Amino acid sequence: MVWLGPLLLLPNLFLASHVGAAVDLTLLADLRLVEPRRFFLTCVSGEAGPGRGADAWAPPLLLEKDDRIVRTPRPAQPPHLVRNGSRRITLRGFSQPSDLVGVFSCVGGAGRTRVLYVHNSPGAHLLPDKVTHTVNKGDTAVLAALVHKEKQTDVIWKSNGSYFYTLDWHEAQDGRFLLQLPNVQPPSSGIYSATYLEASPLGSAFFRLIVRGCGAGRWGPDCTKECPGCLHGGVCHDLDGECVCPPGFTGTRCEQACREGRFGQSCQEQCPGTSGCRGLTFCLPDPYGCSCGSGWRGHQCQEACTPGHFGADCRLQCQCQNGGTCDRFSGCVCPSGWHGMHCEKSALSDRGDGDASAKMQVTDQGHPGGASASQGAPAC
Numbered sequence: 428m429v430w431l432g433p434l435l436l437l438p439n440l441f442l443a444s445h446v447g448a449a450v451d452l453t454l455l456a457d458l459r460l461v462e463p464r465r466f467f468l469t470c471v472s473g474e475a476g477p478g479r480g481a482d483a484w485a486p487p488l489l490l491e492k493d494d495r496i497v498r499t500p501r502p503a504q505p506p507h508l509v510r511n512g513s514r515r516i517t518l519r520g521f522s523q524p525s526d527l528v529g530v531f532s533c534v535g536g537a538g539r540t541r542v543l544y545v546h547n548s549p550g551a552h553l554l555p556d557k558v559t560h561t562v563n564k565g566d567t568a569v570l571a572a573l574v575h576k577e578k579q580t581d582v583i584w585k586s587n588g589s590y591f592y593t594l595d596w597h598e599a600q601d602g603r604f605l606l607q608l609p610n611v612q613p614p615s616s617g618i619y620s621a622t623y624l625e626a627s628p629l630g631s632a633f634f635r636l637i638v639r640g641c642g643a644g645r646w647g648p649d650c651t652k653e654c655p656g657c658l659h660g661g662v663c664h665d666l667d668g669e670c671v672c673p674p675g676f677t678g679t680r681c682e683q684a685c686r687e688g689r690f691g692q693s694c695q696e697q698c699p700g701t702s703g704c705r706g707l708t709f710c711l712p713d714p715y716g717c718s719c720g721s722g723w724r725g726h727q728c729q730e731a732c733t734p735g736h737f738g739a740d741c742r743l744q745c746q747c748q749n750g751g752t753c754d755r756f757s758g759c760v761c762p763s764g765w766h767g768m769h770c771e772k773s774a775l776s777d778r779g780d781g782d783a784s785a786k787m788q789v790t791d792q793g794h795p796g797g798a799s800a801s802q803g804a805p806a807c
């Protein structure tokens with residue numbers, strides 16, 4: 428009852444306050460826990476911005492399995508929710524492997540933002556190359572189902588649970604079955620799956636395709652506005668032009684790296700456990716989708732980046748100049764006297780700029796956000 432009034436007000440508040448208020452909502456899972464009884468999903472809502480007071484009226488977080496598209500057998504015992512304060516909720520106590528497979532959603536934050544996570548069985552016949560694919564309107568989307576346990580039958584692709592396309596098993600290319608969708612439009616967004624004919628649906632590869640409502644680098648109702656140039660793999664929101672930053676990065680253009688093991692819009696959250704963000708997948712509001720934490724990659728997010736790579740899913744490449752070294756969480760760490768994303772800026776050229784030298788000292792102490800990016804030059 429307490430929430431009723433605020434809920435009714437929500438749509439108006441949302442319209443009034445949405446611009447400039449990216450929603451800080453993260454749904455995370457530990458992919459190393461393959462045993463259903465130990466597996467859990469946690470949804471974390473960040474601090475409301477100062478003065479917004481969002482937390483005062485925010486209805487509670489919701490976290491549940493969404494059975495509308497991926498249907499699995501009814502669990503013998505349903506998992507249970509554990510609330511920890513108003514900003515954190517955990518779903519645990521699964522009983523069998525099939526209880527984990529499918530779509531989970533967390534709803535929270537301003538405008539009741541929904542964050543989705545798609546869980547694949549680690550023992551499936553086919554595995555997705557990436558669980559979420561974010562593409563721009565007009566792009567060609569390519570979903571790849573990797574053969575994990577071969578079966579000599581056709582592969583059926585479905586979108587949102589309905590038949591879409593068949594590939595003959597001979598059509599595998601380098602152990603992958605590809606679905607190419609040219610010139611995608613937002614209505615092509617949804618859940619896609621690839622299944623061997625006559626195999627259990629639980630052996631499928633499940634994907635989520637997110638199609639931004641505008642072409643690359645554009646946002647707005649007519650797509651006429653230019654995105655701010657999101658760095659470090661941040662994705663420009665097609666409705667408000669804000670960058671949705673990968674886990675482990677912060678700033679209006681995602682220009683700053685968090686300290687290792689931290690995430691959230693202002694790096695306020697700490698990965699649970701003792702191994703940092705190893706093994707965790709992070710799902711953020713659309714159009715970001717899901718990825719490993721910064722410094723990690725692989726199906727279970729437990730492979731460290733190879734030298735020279737950094738960031739979420741290790742998708743970024745260091746290009747350090749002037750003796751900078753590559754840190755897999757933050758990018759280039761510059762020797763004293765240099766700074767900038769590639770250590771391309773010298774302290775000499777900043778003489779008279781007190782602010783810049785102050786930032787350099789912060790960098791030397793390994794303060795959050797120092798390392799690579801305090802000056803935030805565009806990556807591309």
Ligand SMILES: *[C@@H]1O[C@H](CO)[C@@H](O)[C@H](O)[C@H]1NC(C)=O
Nearest residue numbers: 509510511512515696697699
């Ligand atoms: C609740 O969350 C806090 C902050 O992350 C954590 O330190 C604490 O252990 C959690 N409490 C429970 C009961 O899980």
Ligand SMILES: *[C@@H]1O[C@H](CO)[C@@H](O)[C@H](O)[C@H]1NC(C)=O
Nearest residue numbers: 586587613614615616617618
């Ligand atoms: C899948 O369902 C979503 C949500 O209902 C819808 O927006 C989308 O257009 C659907 N996509 C396809 C390919 O049917």
